[in-house]
Amino acid sequence: MSLNLLDTSNWLPLDGLAPGFDANKAPTVQDLAGQEFTVRSDGGPMTFSFDDEEVQWAAAGHSGTAPYEAFIVTGELYYAQWHSPVERDLAVSLILDLANGRALYIGALLGRASQGSTAVHHDFRTGTLEGFTADGAAIAESPALIGRRVEWVYSDAHAYEHIYLSPTWYTWQCLAGPERGLADTDSNTVFEIRPGIFVFTWREKVIPCGSVTIADHRDAKAIRSHGSLFGWDEAGTEPVHFTFGAHGRLISITHHAPELDPSV
Structure with a gap:
């Protein structure tokens, strides 16, 4: 009997996706160990101190010490x-551009989905690195991905495509893996x-989770790409958090008429 893909109660929970999904994750690096960074942002300074295994941080009203993973982009x-x-309802992503003296903090806060609200909320804070020369354009929201269709391979068994629709929405479809045939449009x-x-x-x-990725499209x-997923387990009682990576290729670019361009 075939699975009813329209019945979202059949969809895998986040902890059902995890086994093997991280096969294409890049090796972690310890380049940040022994360094402390202060990020100057409109919301006040944020500090991050790394050793070989843990980061001690104070940012956006949160602080603590935790094991971390670092990847070089x-x-x-x-x-x-x-x-x-x-x-346990907080996961942190930190982008450090040491060459240009800039940083992006993203706090992922896990709650409960409601009408008009997803389970995960992302708190974005850009800033400059104290002691570094800020160079190049400031980190900012961008419409540059809009119109692109990209195929992503996370492992020998997991593949998806993304279609970047607008500053607010993208569509994903599972091409291979336990979610094959599933698709949806979510906020980005x-x-x-x-x-x-x-x-x-x-x-x-549908699945109470969110993701932060960074990808080199040059x-x-x-x-x-390098990324993380954060959300509730199947029972909805324990947070699930894991990192992953993917190899991608551009399939196509949609070019709208100028007066209909969703990026404007």
């Missing part, structure tokens, strides 16, 4: 990710970190 550009062991937010390198975040409405045939 490209030269002097890092993505660090951790889940607070004390505030995109920031450009450097030319061609984007932070892409999404918040799902080579359309060999896009590379």
